[in-house]
Amino acid sequence: MSRFTFIHAADLHLGTRFHGLATRDEATARHFAEATRTALGRLVDRTIEAKAAFLLLAGDIYDGEWQDLSTGLDFASQMARLAREDIPVFTLRGNHDALSIVRREITLPDNVKEFSTEAPETVELDELRVAIHGQGFAERSCPENLASRYPPPRAGWFNIGLLHTSLDGRPGHGSYAPCTPADLVARGYDYWALGHSHAFEMVSESDPMIVYPGNLQGRSIREQGGKGAVSVTVEDGRIIGAAERLIVDGGRFFQIAIDIDGMEDVPDLWSRLSERFADAVEQKSEAVHAARIVISGKGSIHDALVAMGNDNRTAEAQAAADRQRDDIRIEKVVLRSAPATGRHTDRLAEDGFDLETLLSSAAADPDVQDKIAEAMAQIGRHMTGGADHFQTETGAILAEARATLLARAEEE
Numbered sequence: 001m002s003r004f005t006f007i008h009a010a011d012l013h014l015g016t017r018f019h020g021l022a023t024r025d026e027a028t029a030r031h032f033a034e035a036t037r038t039a040l041g042r043l044v045d046r047t048i049e050a051k052a053a054f055l056l057l058a059g060d061i062y063d064g065e066w067q068d069l070s071t072g073l074d075f076a077s078q079m080a081r082l083a084r085e086d087i088p089v090f091t092l093r094g095n096h097d098a099l100s101i102v103r104r105e106i107t108l109p110d111n112v113k114e115f116s117t118e119a120p121e122t123v124e125l126d127e128l129r130v131a132i133h134g135q136g137f138a139e140r141s142c143p144e145n146l147a148s149r150y151p152p153p154r155a156g157w158f159n160i161g162l163l164h165t166s167l168d169g170r171p172g173h174g175s176y177a178p179c180t181p182a183d184l185v186a187r188g189y190d191y192w193a194l195g196h197s198h199a200f201e202m203v204s205e206s207d208p209m210i211v212y213p214g215n216l217q218g219r220s221i222r223e224q225g226g227k228g229a230v231s232v233t234v235e236d237g238r239i240i241g242a243a244e245r246l247i248v249d250g251g252r253f254f255q256i257a258i259d260i261d262g263m264e265d266v267p268d269l270w271s272r273l274s275e276r277f278a279d280a281v282e283q284k285s286e287a288v289h290a291a292r293i294v295i296s297g298k299g300s301i302h303d304a305l306v307a308m309g310n311d312n313r314t315a316e317a318q319a320a321a322d323r324q325r326d327d328i329r330i331e332k333v334v335l336r337s338a339p340a341t342g343r344h345t346d347r348l349a350e351d352g353f354d355l356e357t358l359l360s361s362a363a364a365d366p367d368v369q370d371k372i373a374e375a376m377a378q379i380g381r382h383m384t385g386g387a388d389h390f391q392t393e394t395g396a397i398l399a400e401a402r403a404t405l406l407a408r409a410e411e412e
């Protein structure tokens with residue numbers, strides 16, 4: 001009886017810079033900046049602990065061309081840890097680290113095999129009777145269906161397809177080696193180790209098992225929850241049981257939505273928010289958590305919330321988190337609430353000047369929205385991370401502007 005375990009990861013995105021964190025806490029900012037490296041270190045720990053036969057990395061190892069050599073050096077040193085344990089690594093390039101994009105290089109230990117970007121290649125592991133087929137991206141865009149050109153399986157062996165793909169079919173339309181699950185099934189392999197989608201997904205449970213492990217580390221509030229790799233065990237040429245998720249992320253994003261409806265005063269909001277933190281994240285997670293708080297609803301406390309200003313709201317949300325746990329940092333507090341209905345309309349509609357209606361119609365005006373988008377883009381051009389990394393939802397900006405104006409009008 002032969003039995004072995006392999007680990008499959010993808011989308012490490014080493015070199016990712018975290019811009020999105022609103023926190024001014026430097027230690028947290030640093031923690032997230034290092035999170036992709038931390039996650040890789042933990043992946044290697046887990047691979048060694050599992051005495052894995054090999055490690056598969058299905059593309060987007062790097063987020064883009066290295067800012068400096070430390071990005072490549074870090075990967076090389078982690079691969080060397082596996083080399084010293086005689087664990088081979090099979091990798092290929094995805095759209096983010098295509099051959100034409102990541103040009104800098106550093107010598108990797110001999111245990112690392114990178115698949116060609118010119119044609120599909122097969123590596124055979126004689127002792128395990130495993131054949132691994134793969135081809136990487138030469139350019140950022142890869143409109144060809146790479147999978148359809150992968151070679152036939154080696155009969156009687158355990159065959160693995162390593163592929164970076166968006167798996168969205170439609171040849172000629174997709175840019176990321178488009179193909180369908182049916183194309184993959186047709187190759188006749190036992191396992192497809194995919195990369196590209198950042199969400200964990202069991203595309204197919206068996207015959208063949210097709211898996212997106214998701215990225216190794218969430219990169220923004222859009223990538224929430226635990227991140228990591230999968231571990232698969234093969235006995236006598238067949239997969240035993242389900243793929244096991246190995247969560248290795250060093251920082252994790254999550255969101256709490258809270259409605260101010262019916263709340264009597266602002267402290268009420270913070271105490272309810274605090275309760276929500278109690279069970280919002282797993283108790284024994286090694287990751288630091290970045291929380292986005294979205295405040296919505298209509299209520300009498302809205303004006304007071306606006307008047308507090310963003311820094312104070314963020315600090316109160318942080319204090320509410322700290323009352324429960326010490327591993328949560330507030331990423332951002334988004335204020336989407338509105339004043340209790342009616343009040344402003346009545347008072348401000350005097351003298352034929354209806355501020356609320358005026359602001360509501362402005363908010364719905366495409367020209368106003370365009371102007372805001374343009375203003376945000378202009379600000380973005382002056383920021384290292386570009387406009388993507390801060391509040392760009394026009395609706396939210398308008399809601400806050402409207403709330404601020406109404407609160408000021410109320411004061412006067």
Ligand SMILES: [Mn+2]
Nearest residue numbers: 060094095196
């Ligand atoms: Mn990708």
